[in-house]
Amino acid sequence: MSYPRPALNEALERSDVVHDANTIADAVKEMAAHIADEYRDDVQAPLFITVMNGGMPFAADLAMALGDEGVDVEFEYLHATRYRGETSGGARLAWLHRPQTALRDRRVLLVDDILDEGHTMLAVKRWCEDQGAADVRIAVAAVKLHDRCAEGIEADFVGLEVPDAYVFGYGMDYHEQGRNLRAIYALRN
Ligand SMILES: O=P(O)(O)OC[C@H]1O[C@H](OP(=O)(O)OP(=O)(O)O)[C@H](O)[C@@H]1O
Ligand SMILES: Nc1nc2[nH]cnc2c(=O)[nH]1
Numbered sequence: 636m637s638y639p640r641p642a643l644n645e646a647l648e649r650s651d652v653v654h655d656a657n658t659i660a661d662a663v664k665e666m667a668a669h670i671a672d673e674y675r676d677d678v679q680a681p682l683f684i685t686v687m688n689g690g691m692p693f694a695a696d697l698a699m700a701l702g703d704e705g706v707d708v709e710f711e712y713l714h715a716t717r718y719r720g721e722t723s724g725g726a727r728l729a730w731l732h733r734p735q736t737a738l739r740d741r742r743v744l745l746v747d748d749i750l751d752e753g754h755t756m757l758a759v760k761r762w763c764e765d766q767g768a769a770d771v772r773i774a775v776a777a778v779k780l781h782d783r784c785a786e787g788i789e790a791d792f793v794g795l796e797v798p799d800a801y802v803f804g805y806g807m808d809y810h811e812q813g814r815n816l817r818a819i820y821a822l823r824n
Contacts, residue, residue: 643812646803649823654795656817659776659805662794663693667700670774670792674742675706681742682768683708684734686715686759688814689748692806693776693794697746708744711736715759721810728758739767748806749797750775753785760788776805777819797821 654662674681683701685694701708714731743763750756756773763771774792781799797819803809804816813820 640810640812643809646809646813646822647820650803650820651823652818653797653802653821654777654805654819659795659817659819660696663696663700663776664703666774666792666794667697667704670697670744670772671701671704671706673772674708674744675704677742679741680707680709681744681772682711682734682736682738683744683746684763685710685712686745686747686755687712687732688714688716689806689808690746692814693748694746697774709736713759715755717755728755733762737766738763740769743768743771745771745773747773747775749777749779749802750784750788750790750793751779752783753788756790757785757788777802795819800824 683698685691698708711734712732713734715728716731717725717728719725745756745759745763747756760771760773772791775790776794777797778790778793779797779799798821800821802819802821803813804819806814808814
């Protein structure tokens, strides 16, 4: 992250709300019902891996909604970043933390804020498979609509669609700011 960073209030002035808090809450609840159907009959709880930092608010909401559905999950997290506080992603994914729980023979649910070009999830999913996970599913709060997504990756559970613009709020940052906004905003170009 380079300093001084652009001001969040100026970004908000040149942004539109694409999904408000109520819409997001409804989408999370609906997604949780689908995910619960996937895991409810399992003897062992799935390993619920939050992709930090952006995935944190969504993961918290989703985990509680799964609890409401009567489905337990085991918490884990990883931190992989390729944007590093900037508005376009670098070529290299930096791993800042890997899960410490053994993944062998476990069902894994990867939970993140956004699937954009897919490079982050592709690398993370492959790593989980290499660790011997029984299966790896992907839940994202939002998927960005464009045709630049990496081949071989898609989300199994999607809450909402966002336009092909830089978005922030609900976990997603604008130069490391605005992650705790309840709505999702898109920058006007
Ligand atoms: O589909 P992609 O184009 O690969 O982008 C998606 C990734 O980008 C963001 O992470 P970022 O690298 O900004 O790290 P952060 O979660 O710490 O903000 C977001 O949280 C996803 O993990
Ligand atoms: N905050 C944010 N992070 C992203 N990571 C990939 N795409 C985006 C985006 O549009 N906004």
